[in-house]
Amino acid sequence: MSEPLLEVKNLKTYFYTLRGIVRAVDDVSFELYRGESLGLAGESGCGKSTLAFSLIRLVPPPGKISGGTVIFEGKDVTKMSEEEFRREVRWRGISMIFQGAMNVLNPVYTIGDQIAEVFMVHKGYSKREGLEEAKKLLQLVGIEPRRVKSYPFELSGGMKQRAVIAMALALSPPLVIADEPTTALDVVVQAQILNLMKRLKNELRTSIMLISHDLSIIAEVADKIAIMYGGKIVEYGPSDLVYNNPRHPYTRALLNSIPRLRGEIRDLTWIPGTPPDLIAPPPGCRFHPRCPHAMERCKKEEPPMVEVDKNHYVACWLYTK
Amino acid sequence: MLHAGYTLSEVMDVSEVQVYKPVLDKQVKLVVNGLKVYFPLRRSFIEALMMKPRLFVKAVDEVSFDVRDGEVFALAGESGCGKTTTGKAVLKLVETTAGSTYYLPSRSIMEDNQYYPLYKKVSEYGHIDLQAVPDKLFKPLRRDIQMIWQDPYGSLNPRRTIFEILSEALEIHDVGATKSEREDIVAKALEEVKLTPASEFMYRYPHMLSGGQRQRVGIARALILKPSFIVADEPVSMLDVSIRAEILQLMMELKKLHGLTYLFITHDLALARYISNRIAVMYLGKIVELGDARRVIENPNHPYTKALVEAIPEPNPERRHVIKEPSIKGEVPSPINVPTGCRFHPRCVALDQHPELEELCKKKEPPLIEIEPGRYVACWLYTKK
Numbered sequence: 226m227s228e229p230l231l232e233v234k235n236l237k238t239y240f241y242t243l244r245g246i247v248r249a250v251d252d253v254s255f256e257l258y259r260g261e262s263l264g265l266a267g268e269s270g271c272g273k274s275t276l277a278f279s280l281i282r283l284v285p286p287p288g289k290i291s292g293g294t295v296i297f298e299g300k301d302v303t304k305m306s307e308e309e310f311r312r313e314v315r316w317r318g319i320s321m322i323f324q325g326a327m328n329v330l331n332p333v334y335t336i337g338d339q340i341a342e343v344f345m346v347h348k349g350y351s352k353r354e355g356l357e358e359a360k361k362l363l364q365l366v367g368i369e370p371r372r373v374k375s376y377p378f379e380l381s382g383g384m385k386q387r388a389v390i391a392m393a394l395a396l397s398p399p400l401v402i403a404d405e406p407t408t409a410l411d412v413v414v415q416a417q418i419l420n421l422m423k424r425l426k427n428e429l430r431t432s433i434m435l436i437s438h439d440l441s442i443i444a445e446v447a448d449k450i451a452i453m454y455g456g457k458i459v460e461y462g463p464s465d466l467v468y469n470n471p472r473h474p475y476t477r478a479l480l481n482s483i484p485r486l487r488g489e490i491r492d493l494t495w496i497p498g499t500p501p502d503l504i505a506p507p508p509g510c511r512f513h514p515r516c517p518h519a520m521e522r523c524k525k526e527e528p529p530m531v532e533v534d535k536n537h538y539v540a541c542w543l544y545t546k
Numbered sequence: 547m548l549h550a551g552y553t554l555s556e557v558m559d560v561s562e563v564q565v566y567k568p569v570l571d572k573q574v575k576l577v578v579n580g581l582k583v584y585f586p587l588r589r590s591f592i593e594a595l596m597m598k599p600r601l602f603v604k605a606v607d608e609v610s611f612d613v614r615d616g617e618v619f620a621l622a623g624e625s626g627c628g629k630t631t632t633g634k635a636v637l638k639l640v641e642t643t644a645g646s647t648y649y650l651p652s653r654s655i656m657e658d659n660q661y662y663p664l665y666k667k668v669s670e671y672g673h674i675d676l677q678a679v680p681d682k683l684f685k686p687l688r689r690d691i692q693m694i695w696q697d698p699y700g701s702l703n704p705r706r707t708i709f710e711i712l713s714e715a716l717e718i719h720d721v722g723a724t725k726s727e728r729e730d731i732v733a734k735a736l737e738e739v740k741l742t743p744a745s746e747f748m749y750r751y752p753h754m755l756s757g758g759q760r761q762r763v764g765i766a767r768a769l770i771l772k773p774s775f776i777v778a779d780e781p782v783s784m785l786d787v788s789i790r791a792e793i794l795q796l797m798m799e800l801k802k803l804h805g806l807t808y809l810f811i812t813h814d815l816a817l818a819r820y821i822s823n824r825i826a827v828m829y830l831g832k833i834v835e836l837g838d839a840r841r842v843i844e845n846p847n848h849p850y851t852k853a854l855v856e857a858i859p860e861p862n863p864e865r866r867h868v869i870k871e872p873s874i875k876g877e878v879p880s881p882i883n884v885p886t887g888c889r890f891h892p893r894c895v896a897l898d899q900h901p902e903l904e905e906l907c908k909k910k911e912p913p914l915i916e917i918e919p920g921r922y923v924a925c926w927l928y929t930k931k
Contacts, residue, residue, distance in 0.1 A: 411813065417872070438788075
């Protein structure tokens with residue numbers, strides 16, 4: 226296989242607060258190839274959004290990347306100067322669809338202006354050229370081009386979300402990170418947005434990193450999936466394997482908590498307890514206080530990532546010989 | 547109901563179809579009949595001078611359904627369809643424009659409440675007309691009808707302890723004479739929602755609790771006055787999927803324990819399939835399909851319900867290879883200018899396949915027709931004869 230587009234190795238992003246160090250992303254590694262899409266799943270507070278912010282180097286203070294490397298197109302982006310990163314990578318290489326995209330748009334500028342700005346800043350286009358590009362982009366995401374003159378309040382929620390996607394696609398980046406792109410949207414609109422993302426993936430061969438707490442949404446897009454718990458990836462592999470043969474007790478519990486549309490109605494299960502405090506995570510496996518299979522060993526030693534199937538990795542003592 | 551100028555017999559054989567009409571039965575806890583909630587829009591001074599007609603947001607437009615005693619009745623639909631407004635109208639939290647709500651209070655209200663004889667009765671079983679109850683006399687009924695709110699972050703006052711939040715209702719309704727008595731009641735309520743040890747949670751502030759724990763406080767607050775009917779407005783939509791089941795399980799246990807009836811407002815049809823007995827699907831202020839929850843969701847009849855069900859994502863990785871647009875066109879129109887005839891017709895794909903219905907769908911509003919026992923659909927596809 227060719228070189229990965231993105232290679233994250235032992236990434237650590239910590240928040241240095243007065244209460245202590247919050248280890249939001251703690252020793253996370255994964256890779257992503259061109260045209261491939263990755264789903265990142267986990268409960269709120271597991272560090273999935275922080276991981277995304279780390280990749281485009283927008284971690285809000287007091288957080289910062291404390292270790293590890295992020296290699297994008299062969300270059301370690303954590304070593305770049307801010308100016309170099311802004312010029313070379315952010316938006317040109319990796320762009321992001323932020324959570325709550327509805328509120329990301331500036332209410333006092335038309336969406337055309339906001340999309341054109343990307344071209345004016347990054348490519349030195351005139352405003353007129355920028356607006357022309359904005360029209361093409363709106364067309365691409367399924368909005369009438371004449372809508373460049375609309376203000377955000379004139380658009381429905383779904384259209385605003387499309388506009389934000391258009392903005393992320395402006396410089397045709399090879400990687401787009403989508404952080405909960407469909408929260409607060411109705412199911413019909415959500416399905417349309419997910420279809421749009423699938424189409425972009427197929428037609429433009431854009432790699433998508435989709436972040437969500439909802440495994441049903443991730444299943445609609447992701448070729449491979451990483452399950453995050455307490456700042457760490459606990460299961461990682463091709464989505465066919467992870468969904469059909471989940472190994473980690475956490476992944477299983479997540480999948481069993483989703484109500485299904487068809488089939489018999491089994492009692493839904495849930496994960497008892499609360500996610501770990503990332504200032505003082507439990508020793509050993511971070512999931513052990515909530516795990517039905519916890520053994521003595523889990524309380525003391527942290528499980529390593531082991532390959533249980535081809536390219537399917539799990540960090541759980543149940544699978545180590 | 548049809549618009550003036552048309553009669554039912556003109557468009558179908560009346561003897562064969564049954565239009566939905568709620569009945570006041572002993573087993574029926576709540577009847578909502580022809581409910582309308584319109585919110586007037588402000589006119590500018592100039593518009594008023596020019597005698598422009600007043601416009602209304604038709605949030606709820608002729609909604610009728612019945613909730614049986616002890617069941618979970620789901621009111622489903624997308625945002626803006628009027629499901630929350632309907633729930634609020636039942637609690638008299640919004641002013642209704644037309645229609646009536648009949649409610650069968652719990653035994654204790656009927657027997658102990660001094661006001662009960664003053665309420666207008668509408669059935670021999672003791673149903674009362676909620677809309678006819680003057681505001682002054684409504685307070686005792688609030689003990690019997692309670693609400694669980696959607697947002698566990700916004701619905702708890704951040705400056706009050708859990709004890710203060712829960713005991714406020716007790717104070718208002720004069721339950722518990724002393725603080726220590728109220729403390730006992732609050733502790734019991736917290737134990738019921740499994741926030742134990744209660745003595746520890748009682749003096750915490752909302753920000754010290756997780757989302758799931760906050761929603762338990764919301765449930766405890768709804769149940770502390772021993773109601774018999776609960777309007778639950780999207781009680782788990784703000785929580786992580788992984789803990790939703792826990793809150794739902796708790797709600798179902800409490801329902802069994804106290805013999806509660808739930809009006810469960812949700813946008814999540816998969817969830818509704820799991821917890822509700824019957825469901826009404828709303829679109830733009832109107833019920834389009836009503837019936838047994840599993841049958842409606844597994845085998846939807848109305849084109850809108852079909853599109854909704856298709857649009858729900860499922861945890862099946864095979865789906866990433868297929869792009870299937872939900873079978874619905876355009877976007878939800880404004881509830882100010884509701885389309886004529888069937889309000890779904892501009893978005894309906896079934897209409898494209900049945901051009902012969904076009905005239906009918908665009909001009910006449912379809913009534914909610916029984917298509918099999920207990921199953922109703924408001925669509926001309928099922929009524930043409």
